[in-house]
Amino acid sequence: MTHILLIEDDAGTAHEIMLELRANGYAVTHHGLAGEGFVAAQDDGVDLLIVDRQLPDGEGLDLIARLRAEGRRTPALVLSALGSLDDRVRGLRAGGDDYLPKPFALIELVARVEALLRRPNETRDTRLIVGPLDLDLLAGTATRSGRALDLLPRELKLLDYLVRRPDRIITRSMLLRDVWGYTFEPNSNVVDVHMGRLRRKVDGEGEPQLIRNVRGQGYVFDVPV
């Protein structure tokens, strides 16, 4: 079982996070202090750290920096009420692998955790065949069960991104960040409109649905059985 170490001093937030992560099948250990957390993080059984920045006895980023200095590469997701982007940049520079500002949706947290735990297979294969889908990135074409999908370049990139991260929630801001390369929360549904078009092209009449919309949260690519 995947073991997550949560270092967060706010009991209420910690409780919610633990419930959500356990519901998603993770084992979670919780510590409220940086000192305890640092000791607990020495355990090789820990697969992922979730660290709050402002802890009563220290700064979460220092804890991560110390772990990195020891050569420990356990992926770390930094949580912070200091949501400014300068803070995020500092968080990532200190060795954090992702940065999630408070308040966050629990589903976003789970999506980020999944993204960190199962880093996509970075094989830069130019040909991806998953179930009925066949993506040829060099030619810029995609087919489903032999049917040409007629995707725009951006739609092909979106599908490529989803196919490489099956069974995981992909949020709008993750798509905007990783497929377009811009980090901000879109205030309109521009990304959803792109995804809507992609879904209509991929999932034809009467075909099993491959891209599922998780209402209000994002999208999941379901690996065809």
Added chain:
Amino acid sequence: MSRSDPRTRATWRWGGAIAALLIVQSLVVAGLFWVLANGSHRRMAERGFVRDCRDLAAIAAPARPAGVRAMLERDIHRDRFLALFAADGALIEGNIARLPLAGITAHGSVVAEVVTTELPGKTRDIARLVICAMPDGSRLVTGVDLDDAEEALRVVERSLAIALIPAILLAIGFGLAAGRRAARQVDAVRTLTARIVAGDLAERLPVGTDPDSFGLLCAHINAMLDRLQMLVTEVRGVGDDIAHQLRTPLTRLRARVERGLREADTRAGFEAVADAALAEIDTLLGIVAALLRIRELEDHARRSRFAAVDLARLVEDACELHRPTAEDRGIDLTCEIAPVAPVEGDASLLMEAVSNLIDNAMKFGPANGRVLLSLRHAGGAVVVTVADDGPGVPRAERSLVTQRFYRGRQDCEGAGLGLSLVNAIADLHGFTLAFADVGSAVSLVAPARG
């Protein structure tokens, strides 16, 4: 006022300092006077001694005692000492009994005690004198009584001492007055700042028409207060706005949850209520996040990610990102991109700004209208313009639309934060947000570099 009161201490310190200064000055004057008066008396006496020695040396030895006597008889003030002694030290003629212990001096004079023979009621006296050798080996002592000179100096000393008393009193008085004046000025500032601390931000320090350095300081403090008052007013306004803006959706949310819970009787029904509530809460959190972001941008705190940004690519991306949305709404979104030099900035923020402008154009422009996104040079500046064929922002509202929560039209959804955010982003980059004079167009203008 107690001794420990810093204002009293300041007053005494000022008074004491000025008094000490005047005392020192008086003493220096008295000292100088004494030294100069003493010196001039001595020089006069010494000229007389030289003359006596020369005159008596010129007289033949047998006639010299008579010369001495004659000179003594001319001294009606009886303040001269003159005596001729033989080579063996015996008195020949004069009014001094013994040869003083001082030696023969060629220049200058000495002060010595002499034994007098002709002064009534006095056998010893202090005199300034010289002893000079006569051609026949006898010695002449010539001197003046120092009593008169000493008397004159004592008068000077006494008058200086007497003058010193009113001077010291005057100094202390003036010092106290100066100290109290300074203390009063500080006191005025202190009471005023106390009132300001208590909450009365409209108070100002008095500044005269011809201010001294203290007045200038007061003027500076006033300027600081002006700025502070402006900021506080702004913050209060924003706080009121936030409370007001959040109250409406919160009320709506509460009503919806309340009604939903009452009416829902199936699991699906409850889920629908919870979903709707979640969506409302997300909107509220979005408002809070946007406010925090605007504040952060206005603080100019976020420059760590500044890099060269290719605006041509950014505008192209923005067009591509919004095209499907535009098509769905039947809006013709067109992009005209001229090659421009890279600008220094944060690509994500600039994208957010452009994205907001496109959103606005699509939201407020006419249905099935046109939105033109263009990137071009104008003079040395690089200009990103979003134009639509709607009425645009009325001239009167242009200064208002960038304020938080200002909504030009109430019939469209949105919290009224979009242009505040765009303005803050433009500001952070040193760009300006400009509205077209004719038609509906908003531009981000990046001034020429250098």
